[in-house]
Amino acid sequence: DTGVSQDPRHKITKRGQNVTFRCDPISEHNRLYWYRQTLGQGPEFLTYFQNEAQLEKSRLLSDRFSAERPKGSFSTLEIQRTEQGDSAMYLCASSLDFRDYEQYFGPGTRLTVT
Amino acid sequence: AQKITQTQPGMFVQEKEAVTLDCTYDTSDQSYGLFWYKQPSSGEMIFLIYQGSYDEQNATEGRYSLNFQKARKSANLVISASQLGDSAMYFCAMREGKGGGSYIPTFGRGTSLIVHP
Numbered sequence: 001d002t003g004v005s006q007d008p009r010h011k012i013t014k015r016g017q018n019v020t021f022r023c024d025p026i027s028e029h030n031r032l033y034w035y036r037q038t039l040g041q042g043p044e045f046l047t048y049f050q051n052e053a054q055l056e057k058s059r060l061l062s063d064r065f066s067a068e069r070p071k072g073s074f075s076t077l078e079i080q081r082t083e084q085g086d087s088a089m090y091l092c093a094s095s096l097d098f099r100d101y102e103q104y105f106g107p108g109t110r111l112t113v114t
Numbered sequence: 115a116q117k118i119t120q121t122q123p124g125m126f127v128q129e130k131e132a133v134t135l136d137c138t139y140d141t142s143d144q145s146y147g148l149f150w151y152k153q154p155s156s157g158e159m160i161f162l163i164y165q166g167s168y169d170e171q172n173a174t175e176g177r178y179s180l181n182f183q184k185a186r187k188s189a190n191l192v193i194s195a196s197q198l199g200d201s202a203m204y205f206c207a208m209r210e211g212k213g214g215g216s217y218i219p220t221f222g223r224g225t226s227l228i229v230h231p
Binding site for chain 1: 118147149157158159160161164205207209217218219220221222223224
């Protein structure tokens, strides 16, 4: 297995546009997480899935953000009507449910909203 | 109040020496977990070590050990025999249960470690 992959690695968009990111986890991992990281901060939890079920969603996540994991494999994170404050690194991670603290992170998608 | 506090924005250590990175946490849960991740300049987060709140022994993983002091609510990371490749950001984090097997992880702001030759 090649680890967690994310696509695209970089995205530049204009304010108001919609963007979608994709994450492919390690194949045998049933948990998948999305985080946001800004400069000088630690990762901020956004949401996570157990197989295809979205189990938790951060209260900080506005309704412009939506995530799916339709078949319990890859996941997408969509941001609608992007704002400049959405500029950040978006990280995806996966794990086994019984070792959920040991998460394997992808390289991230860097979003710049102009 | 912050759930995870890392008070050292930057630390320097000589190669082959030991270094301690501080972490304090805040929770009212009885069952929780603490863990550390490393983020090199390449960007990808790497899991280092985990300590459950009910674990009686401090966790160790190779050169990493977690100095868990429950009464003080501290979970410091000790790196022995530092190597140049240890230069990175280090994040302390906590998992708190939300019931039904669900949880939300919270990360601190991180400590930058630079290892000098």
